[in-house]
Amino acid sequence: MGILLAKLDRNEEAEAAYRKAIELNPKWATPWYCLGNLLQDRFKRYESAEESYRKAIACDKRSPFPLANLARLLALAKRDDEASELYREALKLSDTREMPYGKYKGRLIADLPGDYLNWFAREGFPDGEIGRLLALMHEIDHNGLSALLEPLRRRS
Secondary structure, eight states: OHHHHHHTTOHHHHHHHHHHHHHHOTTOHHHHHHHHHHHHHTSOOHHHHHHHHHHHHHHOTTOHHHHHHHHHHHHHTTOHHHHHHHHHHHHHHHTTOBOOSSTTTTSBGGGOOHHHHHHHHHHOOOSHHHHHHHHHHHHHHHTTOGGGGHHHHHHO
16 A cells, blocks of 8 residues: 555655554565655655665565665765675675566576666666666666676676
């Protein structure tokens, strides 16, 4: 419900919906993650967003997405060392995913060219995990952090 409300720019209601979901199940990472996105992107409440991302990470240590969004938040706050470390952790969790379709089907998402990622950024990332991974790779490429990918490439 919170995601729909946020898409409709009913941000206060979205926040209430996320908080209700957290109240019902505080160990569920998704509402913590979505609340962090809302607090960061719509309300500019960065300290609260950081707390939400950290709670999402504590709930689900296998998802790269709260790590990546927390890294983005820390990079904006000029906390570059912390941001780089979190980007590395997020990449370790997503480095084996291949592009499932399109021009680069079968290529590791971490190896997609910047122009292709820029196209998705302009046209819209697909829904779901693949879209979130593409957005993460675009953010890394766009922010000049591609060197973070080198250790992953050497492993494969």
